[in-house]
Amino acid sequence: MSLGFHNGEFIALDQKIIPIDERGHQFGDGVYELIKVYKGAPFMMREHLVRLEKSAKAIRLQLNYSIDQLEAIIADGLHRAGLAGQDAEVYIQSTRGIATRLHTFPNVEASTTMTFRPARVIPAELRERGVAITLAVDERWANCYIKSLNLLPNILAKQAAVDNGYYEAVFFRDGYITEGSSTNVYAVKDGTLYTPPATKRILHGITRHAVLRLARELNIPVVEEEFTPDFLSSGDEIFISSTTIEVLPVTTIEGQPVGNGQPGPITRRLYDAVIADATR
Ligand SMILES: Cc1ncc(COP(=O)(O)O)c(C=O)c1O
Missing domain, CATH: 3.20.10.10 (D-amino Acid Aminotransferase, subunit A, domain 2)
Structure with a gap:
Protein backbone atom coordinates (compact mmCIF):
# COMPACT_ATOMS: atom_id res chain seq x y z
CA MET A 1 0.00 0.00 0.00
CA SER A 2 3.05 2.25 -0.03
CA LEU A 3 5.38 2.94 -2.91
CA GLY A 4 8.20 5.24 -3.94
CA PHE A 5 9.11 6.87 -7.26
CA HIS A 6 12.52 8.10 -8.37
CA ASN A 7 13.05 9.73 -11.77
CA GLY A 8 11.00 7.33 -13.86
CA GLU A 9 11.19 4.23 -11.69
CA PHE A 10 8.75 2.92 -9.09
CA ILE A 11 10.66 1.63 -6.08
CA ALA A 12 10.09 0.28 -2.58
CA LEU A 13 9.89 3.04 0.02
CA ASP A 14 12.91 1.70 1.87
CA GLN A 15 15.08 1.31 -1.23
CA LYS A 16 18.35 3.21 -0.81
CA ILE A 17 18.40 5.48 -3.81
CA ILE A 18 19.66 9.01 -3.04
CA PRO A 19 23.42 9.40 -3.44
CA ILE A 20 25.36 11.50 -0.92
CA ASP A 21 25.91 14.25 -3.50
CA GLU A 22 22.26 15.16 -3.97
CA ARG A 23 21.21 18.80 -3.73
CA GLY A 24 18.04 18.24 -1.72
CA HIS A 25 19.92 16.04 0.71
CA GLN A 26 22.91 18.39 1.07
CA PHE A 27 21.41 21.88 0.69
CA GLY A 28 17.64 21.48 0.94
CA ASP A 29 17.89 22.83 -2.63
CA GLY A 30 14.43 21.90 -3.81
CA VAL A 31 10.68 22.23 -3.52
CA TYR A 32 7.82 19.91 -2.61
CA GLU A 33 4.09 19.30 -2.52
CA LEU A 34 1.71 17.09 -0.60
CA ILE A 35 -1.54 16.11 -2.28
CA LYS A 36 -4.39 14.34 -0.53
CA VAL A 37 -6.40 11.74 -2.39
CA TYR A 38 -10.04 11.10 -1.47
CA LYS A 39 -11.38 7.71 -2.59
CA GLY A 40 -8.86 7.62 -5.40
CA ALA A 41 -9.41 11.23 -6.53
CA PRO A 42 -6.54 13.67 -5.84
CA PHE A 43 -8.02 16.91 -4.42
CA MET A 44 -7.02 20.10 -6.26
CA MET A 45 -4.14 18.27 -7.96
CA ARG A 46 -3.72 20.90 -10.71
CA GLU A 47 -3.47 23.67 -8.13
CA HIS A 48 -0.82 21.73 -6.21
CA LEU A 49 1.20 21.04 -9.36
CA VAL A 50 0.91 24.64 -10.52
CA ARG A 51 2.22 25.72 -7.10
CA LEU A 52 5.08 23.20 -7.45
CA GLU A 53 6.02 24.84 -10.76
CA LYS A 54 5.70 28.29 -9.19
CA SER A 55 7.96 27.31 -6.27
CA ALA A 56 10.47 25.76 -8.70
CA LYS A 57 10.49 28.89 -10.86
CA ALA A 58 11.06 31.05 -7.80
CA ILE A 59 14.26 29.12 -7.00
CA ARG A 60 15.27 28.98 -10.72
CA LEU A 61 14.74 25.23 -10.91
CA GLN A 62 13.57 23.64 -14.16
CA LEU A 63 11.45 20.62 -13.21
CA ASN A 64 12.24 17.36 -15.03
CA TYR A 65 8.51 16.64 -15.58
CA SER A 66 5.62 18.67 -16.94
CA ILE A 67 2.38 19.00 -15.01
CA ASP A 68 0.68 16.54 -17.40
CA GLN A 69 3.49 14.04 -16.88
CA LEU A 70 3.30 14.44 -13.10
CA GLU A 71 -0.46 13.83 -13.23
CA ALA A 72 0.09 10.62 -15.20
CA ILE A 73 2.78 9.41 -12.75
CA ILE A 74 0.47 10.12 -9.81
CA ALA A 75 -2.37 8.10 -11.35
CA ASP A 76 0.03 5.27 -12.18
CA GLY A 77 1.65 5.34 -8.72
CA LEU A 78 -1.66 5.22 -6.87
CA HIS A 79 -2.71 2.26 -8.98
CA ARG A 80 0.60 0.40 -8.55
CA ALA A 81 0.57 1.05 -4.79
CA GLY A 82 -2.85 -0.61 -4.57
CA LEU A 83 -4.35 2.72 -3.51
CA ALA A 84 -6.82 3.11 -6.40
CA GLY A 85 -10.15 4.17 -4.87
CA GLN A 86 -8.56 4.72 -1.45
CA ASP A 87 -7.77 7.74 0.73
CA ALA A 88 -4.08 8.41 0.17
CA GLU A 89 -1.29 10.98 0.26
CA VAL A 90 1.13 11.74 -2.53
CA TYR A 91 4.36 13.54 -1.60
CA ILE A 92 6.39 15.05 -4.47
CA GLN A 93 9.88 16.49 -4.09
CA SER A 94 11.99 18.03 -6.85
CA THR A 95 15.60 19.03 -6.28
CA ARG A 96 18.40 20.59 -8.31
CA GLY A 97 19.76 17.11 -8.94
CA ILE A 98 22.80 15.01 -8.30
CA ALA A 99 26.20 16.70 -8.59
CA THR A 100 29.41 17.25 -6.61
CA ARG A 101 28.72 19.61 -3.73
CA LEU A 102 29.22 23.22 -4.82
CA HIS A 103 27.01 26.21 -4.01
CA THR A 104 26.68 27.21 -7.66
CA PHE A 105 23.97 25.53 -9.76
CA PRO A 106 25.14 22.27 -11.37
CA ASN A 107 24.58 21.59 -15.06
CA VAL A 108 22.39 18.52 -14.47
CA GLU A 109 18.71 17.67 -14.68
CA ALA A 110 16.42 18.15 -11.72
CA SER A 111 15.57 15.05 -9.71
CA THR A 112 12.03 14.13 -8.70
CA THR A 113 10.95 11.63 -6.09
CA MET A 114 7.48 10.77 -4.83
CA THR A 115 5.87 8.65 -2.17
CA PHE A 116 2.41 7.10 -2.28
CA ARG A 117 0.92 6.12 1.08
CA PRO A 118 -2.45 5.57 2.72
CA ALA A 119 -3.82 8.83 4.15
CA ARG A 120 -3.06 9.66 7.76
CA VAL A 121 -6.21 9.75 9.85
CA ILE A 122 -6.84 12.78 12.06
CA PRO A 123 -8.35 11.46 15.32
C1 LIG B 1 3.99 26.69 6.26
C2 LIG B 1 2.72 26.12 5.72
N1 LIG B 1 1.62 26.89 5.64
C3 LIG B 1 0.45 26.40 5.18
C4 LIG B 1 0.33 25.09 4.75
C5 LIG B 1 -0.99 24.59 4.22
O1 LIG B 1 -0.92 24.47 2.82
P1 LIG B 1 -1.85 23.46 2.01
O2 LIG B 1 -3.26 23.80 2.36
O3 LIG B 1 -1.52 23.74 0.60
O4 LIG B 1 -1.48 22.08 2.46
C6 LIG B 1 1.45 24.25 4.79
C7 LIG B 1 1.34 22.88 4.32
O5 LIG B 1 2.24 22.10 4.36
C8 LIG B 1 2.68 24.77 5.27
O6 LIG B 1 3.78 24.01 5.34
Whole structure:
Protein backbone atom coordinates (compact mmCIF):
# COMPACT_ATOMS: atom_id res chain seq x y z
CA MET A 1 0.00 0.00 0.00
CA SER A 2 3.05 2.25 -0.03
CA LEU A 3 5.38 2.94 -2.91
CA GLY A 4 8.20 5.24 -3.94
CA PHE A 5 9.11 6.87 -7.26
CA HIS A 6 12.52 8.10 -8.37
CA ASN A 7 13.05 9.73 -11.77
CA GLY A 8 11.00 7.33 -13.86
CA GLU A 9 11.19 4.23 -11.69
CA PHE A 10 8.75 2.92 -9.09
CA ILE A 11 10.66 1.63 -6.08
CA ALA A 12 10.09 0.28 -2.58
CA LEU A 13 9.89 3.04 0.02
CA ASP A 14 12.91 1.70 1.87
CA GLN A 15 15.08 1.31 -1.23
CA LYS A 16 18.35 3.21 -0.81
CA ILE A 17 18.40 5.48 -3.81
CA ILE A 18 19.66 9.01 -3.04
CA PRO A 19 23.42 9.40 -3.44
CA ILE A 20 25.36 11.50 -0.92
CA ASP A 21 25.91 14.25 -3.50
CA GLU A 22 22.26 15.16 -3.97
CA ARG A 23 21.21 18.80 -3.73
CA GLY A 24 18.04 18.24 -1.72
CA HIS A 25 19.92 16.04 0.71
CA GLN A 26 22.91 18.39 1.07
CA PHE A 27 21.41 21.88 0.69
CA GLY A 28 17.64 21.48 0.94
CA ASP A 29 17.89 22.83 -2.63
CA GLY A 30 14.43 21.90 -3.81
CA VAL A 31 10.68 22.23 -3.52
CA TYR A 32 7.82 19.91 -2.61
CA GLU A 33 4.09 19.30 -2.52
CA LEU A 34 1.71 17.09 -0.60
CA ILE A 35 -1.54 16.11 -2.28
CA LYS A 36 -4.39 14.34 -0.53
CA VAL A 37 -6.40 11.74 -2.39
CA TYR A 38 -10.04 11.10 -1.47
CA LYS A 39 -11.38 7.71 -2.59
CA GLY A 40 -8.86 7.62 -5.40
CA ALA A 41 -9.41 11.23 -6.53
CA PRO A 42 -6.54 13.67 -5.84
CA PHE A 43 -8.02 16.91 -4.42
CA MET A 44 -7.02 20.10 -6.26
CA MET A 45 -4.14 18.27 -7.96
CA ARG A 46 -3.72 20.90 -10.71
CA GLU A 47 -3.47 23.67 -8.13
CA HIS A 48 -0.82 21.73 -6.21
CA LEU A 49 1.20 21.04 -9.36
CA VAL A 50 0.91 24.64 -10.52
CA ARG A 51 2.22 25.72 -7.10
CA LEU A 52 5.08 23.20 -7.45
CA GLU A 53 6.02 24.84 -10.76
CA LYS A 54 5.70 28.29 -9.19
CA SER A 55 7.96 27.31 -6.27
CA ALA A 56 10.47 25.76 -8.70
CA LYS A 57 10.49 28.89 -10.86
CA ALA A 58 11.06 31.05 -7.80
CA ILE A 59 14.26 29.12 -7.00
CA ARG A 60 15.27 28.98 -10.72
CA LEU A 61 14.74 25.23 -10.91
CA GLN A 62 13.57 23.64 -14.16
CA LEU A 63 11.45 20.62 -13.21
CA ASN A 64 12.24 17.36 -15.03
CA TYR A 65 8.51 16.64 -15.58
CA SER A 66 5.62 18.67 -16.94
CA ILE A 67 2.38 19.00 -15.01
CA ASP A 68 0.68 16.54 -17.40
CA GLN A 69 3.49 14.04 -16.88
CA LEU A 70 3.30 14.44 -13.10
CA GLU A 71 -0.46 13.83 -13.23
CA ALA A 72 0.09 10.62 -15.20
CA ILE A 73 2.78 9.41 -12.75
CA ILE A 74 0.47 10.12 -9.81
CA ALA A 75 -2.37 8.10 -11.35
CA ASP A 76 0.03 5.27 -12.18
CA GLY A 77 1.65 5.34 -8.72
CA LEU A 78 -1.66 5.22 -6.87
CA HIS A 79 -2.71 2.26 -8.98
CA ARG A 80 0.60 0.40 -8.55
CA ALA A 81 0.57 1.05 -4.79
CA GLY A 82 -2.85 -0.61 -4.57
CA LEU A 83 -4.35 2.72 -3.51
CA ALA A 84 -6.82 3.11 -6.40
CA GLY A 85 -10.15 4.17 -4.87
CA GLN A 86 -8.56 4.72 -1.45
CA ASP A 87 -7.77 7.74 0.73
CA ALA A 88 -4.08 8.41 0.17
CA GLU A 89 -1.29 10.98 0.26
CA VAL A 90 1.13 11.74 -2.53
CA TYR A 91 4.36 13.54 -1.60
CA ILE A 92 6.39 15.05 -4.47
CA GLN A 93 9.88 16.49 -4.09
CA SER A 94 11.99 18.03 -6.85
CA THR A 95 15.60 19.03 -6.28
CA ARG A 96 18.40 20.59 -8.31
CA GLY A 97 19.76 17.11 -8.94
CA ILE A 98 22.80 15.01 -8.30
CA ALA A 99 26.20 16.70 -8.59
CA THR A 100 29.41 17.25 -6.61
CA ARG A 101 28.72 19.61 -3.73
CA LEU A 102 29.22 23.22 -4.82
CA HIS A 103 27.01 26.21 -4.01
CA THR A 104 26.68 27.21 -7.66
CA PHE A 105 23.97 25.53 -9.76
CA PRO A 106 25.14 22.27 -11.37
CA ASN A 107 24.58 21.59 -15.06
CA VAL A 108 22.39 18.52 -14.47
CA GLU A 109 18.71 17.67 -14.68
CA ALA A 110 16.42 18.15 -11.72
CA SER A 111 15.57 15.05 -9.71
CA THR A 112 12.03 14.13 -8.70
CA THR A 113 10.95 11.63 -6.09
CA MET A 114 7.48 10.77 -4.83
CA THR A 115 5.87 8.65 -2.17
CA PHE A 116 2.41 7.10 -2.28
CA ARG A 117 0.92 6.12 1.08
CA PRO A 118 -2.45 5.57 2.72
CA ALA A 119 -3.82 8.83 4.15
CA ARG A 120 -3.06 9.66 7.76
CA VAL A 121 -6.21 9.75 9.85
CA ILE A 122 -6.84 12.78 12.06
CA PRO A 123 -8.35 11.46 15.32
CA ALA A 124 -12.07 12.32 15.56
CA GLU A 125 -11.41 13.55 19.09
CA LEU A 126 -9.25 16.41 17.73
CA ARG A 127 -12.10 17.54 15.50
CA GLU A 128 -14.66 17.26 18.31
CA ARG A 129 -12.62 18.94 21.03
CA GLY A 130 -10.42 21.23 18.96
CA VAL A 131 -6.68 21.70 19.39
CA ALA A 132 -4.39 23.93 21.43
CA ILE A 133 -2.04 26.40 19.76
CA THR A 134 0.83 28.52 20.97
CA LEU A 135 2.40 31.60 19.40
CA ALA A 136 6.01 31.74 18.17
CA VAL A 137 8.21 34.43 16.65
CA ASP A 138 8.41 33.89 12.89
CA GLU A 139 12.15 33.54 12.29
CA ARG A 140 11.82 32.22 8.74
CA TRP A 141 13.11 33.89 5.60
CA ALA A 142 11.33 36.49 3.45
CA ASN A 143 9.96 34.07 0.82
CA CYS A 144 7.61 31.77 2.71
CA TYR A 145 5.32 31.59 -0.35
CA ILE A 146 7.87 29.18 -1.84
CA LYS A 147 7.21 25.61 -0.69
CA SER A 148 10.91 24.94 -0.20
CA LEU A 149 12.50 21.94 1.48
CA ASN A 150 14.11 24.22 4.08
CA LEU A 151 11.77 23.63 7.01
CA LEU A 152 14.14 23.96 9.97
CA PRO A 153 12.37 26.93 11.64
CA ASN A 154 9.01 25.21 11.08
CA ILE A 155 10.25 21.94 12.58
CA LEU A 156 11.84 23.65 15.59
CA ALA A 157 8.68 25.68 16.31
CA LYS A 158 6.42 22.62 15.92
CA GLN A 159 8.58 20.47 18.20
CA ALA A 160 8.78 23.19 20.86
CA ALA A 161 4.97 23.50 20.68
CA VAL A 162 4.43 19.74 20.98
CA ASP A 163 6.99 19.49 23.82
CA ASN A 164 4.85 22.01 25.71
CA GLY A 165 1.56 20.21 25.05
CA TYR A 166 0.35 22.25 22.06
CA TYR A 167 -0.77 20.90 18.70
CA GLU A 168 0.56 23.71 16.52
CA ALA A 169 2.77 26.80 16.71
CA VAL A 170 1.34 29.88 14.99
CA PHE A 171 3.94 32.41 13.91
CA PHE A 172 3.85 36.19 14.20
CA ARG A 173 6.24 38.63 12.56
CA ASP A 174 6.54 42.39 13.17
CA GLY A 175 3.47 42.21 15.40
CA TYR A 176 1.24 40.39 12.91
CA ILE A 177 0.11 36.78 12.63
CA THR A 178 1.48 34.98 9.57
CA GLU A 179 0.64 31.25 9.61
CA GLY A 180 1.21 28.00 11.48
CA SER A 181 4.33 25.81 11.21
CA SER A 182 2.50 23.72 8.59
CA THR A 183 -0.95 25.32 8.46
CA ASN A 184 -2.76 28.52 7.53
CA VAL A 185 -4.66 30.29 10.30
CA TYR A 186 -8.06 31.99 10.55
CA ALA A 187 -10.16 33.87 13.09
CA VAL A 188 -13.94 34.24 12.97
CA LYS A 189 -15.32 37.37 14.58
CA ASP A 190 -18.96 38.52 14.49
CA GLY A 191 -19.63 36.14 11.62
CA THR A 192 -16.73 37.39 9.45
CA LEU A 193 -13.80 35.17 8.48
CA TYR A 194 -10.35 36.76 8.81
CA THR A 195 -7.07 35.37 7.50
CA PRO A 196 -3.70 36.98 6.71
CA PRO A 197 -3.32 38.02 3.05
CA ALA A 198 -1.46 35.85 0.53
CA THR A 199 1.82 37.80 0.56
CA LYS A 200 5.39 36.48 0.44
CA ARG A 201 5.18 35.97 4.21
CA ILE A 202 2.96 32.89 4.02
CA LEU A 203 2.45 29.78 1.96
CA HIS A 204 -0.56 30.29 -0.28
CA GLY A 205 -2.24 27.15 1.00
CA ILE A 206 -4.30 25.16 -1.43
CA THR A 207 -6.73 24.36 1.39
CA ARG A 208 -6.77 28.09 2.23
CA HIS A 209 -7.83 28.74 -1.34
CA ALA A 210 -10.63 26.15 -1.03
CA VAL A 211 -11.74 27.52 2.36
CA LEU A 212 -12.01 31.10 1.05
CA ARG A 213 -13.84 30.02 -2.09
CA LEU A 214 -16.31 27.91 -0.07
CA ALA A 215 -16.79 30.67 2.54
CA ARG A 216 -17.77 33.07 -0.24
CA GLU A 217 -20.17 30.46 -1.67
CA LEU A 218 -21.73 30.13 1.80
CA ASN A 219 -22.08 33.93 2.04
CA ILE A 220 -19.62 34.14 4.93
CA PRO A 221 -17.87 37.53 4.64
CA VAL A 222 -14.10 37.11 4.12
CA VAL A 223 -11.40 39.62 5.06
CA GLU A 224 -7.81 38.97 3.96
CA GLU A 225 -5.92 41.44 6.12
CA GLU A 226 -3.04 41.48 8.59
CA PHE A 227 -4.09 41.04 12.22
CA THR A 228 -2.34 40.91 15.57
CA PRO A 229 -1.99 38.03 18.04
CA ASP A 230 -4.46 39.93 20.29
CA PHE A 231 -7.02 40.04 17.50
CA LEU A 232 -6.57 36.31 16.90
CA SER A 233 -7.04 35.58 20.61
CA SER A 234 -10.23 37.66 20.67
CA GLY A 235 -11.80 35.58 17.86
CA ASP A 236 -15.15 33.87 18.51
CA GLU A 237 -13.60 30.94 16.63
CA ILE A 238 -10.10 30.07 15.44
CA PHE A 239 -9.16 27.31 13.05
CA ILE A 240 -6.18 26.10 11.06
CA SER A 241 -6.10 24.46 7.62
CA SER A 242 -3.83 22.27 5.53
CA THR A 243 -3.97 19.42 3.07
CA THR A 244 -3.47 16.91 5.89
CA ILE A 245 -5.79 18.31 8.58
CA GLU A 246 -8.28 19.98 6.19
CA VAL A 247 -10.01 22.36 8.64
CA LEU A 248 -9.28 21.85 12.34
CA PRO A 249 -10.84 23.90 15.18
CA VAL A 250 -8.56 25.61 17.70
CA THR A 251 -10.12 25.81 21.16
CA THR A 252 -7.26 27.22 23.20
CA ILE A 253 -4.54 29.75 22.41
CA GLU A 254 -1.67 30.01 24.90
CA GLY A 255 -3.84 28.04 27.34
CA GLN A 256 -6.77 30.50 27.15
CA PRO A 257 -10.13 29.35 25.74
CA VAL A 258 -11.17 30.62 22.31
CA GLY A 259 -14.74 31.99 22.40
CA ASN A 260 -16.81 29.59 24.49
CA GLY A 261 -14.04 26.98 24.40
CA GLN A 262 -15.89 24.74 21.93
CA PRO A 263 -15.33 24.30 18.18
CA GLY A 264 -17.45 26.95 16.45
CA PRO A 265 -20.29 26.65 13.92
CA ILE A 266 -18.52 28.45 11.05
CA THR A 267 -15.45 26.23 11.46
CA ARG A 268 -17.77 23.20 11.30
CA ARG A 269 -19.56 24.47 8.18
CA LEU A 270 -16.27 25.12 6.42
CA TYR A 271 -14.90 21.70 7.38
CA ASP A 272 -18.05 20.04 6.03
CA ALA A 273 -17.85 22.16 2.86
CA VAL A 274 -14.19 21.21 2.23
CA ILE A 275 -14.94 17.49 2.70
CA ALA A 276 -18.01 17.73 0.44
CA ASP A 277 -15.88 19.50 -2.20
CA ALA A 278 -13.09 16.92 -1.93
CA THR A 279 -15.39 13.92 -2.15
CA ARG A 280 -17.80 15.21 -4.79
C1 LIG B 1 3.99 26.69 6.26
C2 LIG B 1 2.72 26.12 5.72
N1 LIG B 1 1.62 26.89 5.64
C3 LIG B 1 0.45 26.40 5.18
C4 LIG B 1 0.33 25.09 4.75
C5 LIG B 1 -0.99 24.59 4.22
O1 LIG B 1 -0.92 24.47 2.82
P1 LIG B 1 -1.85 23.46 2.01
O2 LIG B 1 -3.26 23.80 2.36
O3 LIG B 1 -1.52 23.74 0.60
O4 LIG B 1 -1.48 22.08 2.46
C6 LIG B 1 1.45 24.25 4.79
C7 LIG B 1 1.34 22.88 4.32
O5 LIG B 1 2.24 22.10 4.36
C8 LIG B 1 2.68 24.77 5.27
O6 LIG B 1 3.78 24.01 5.34
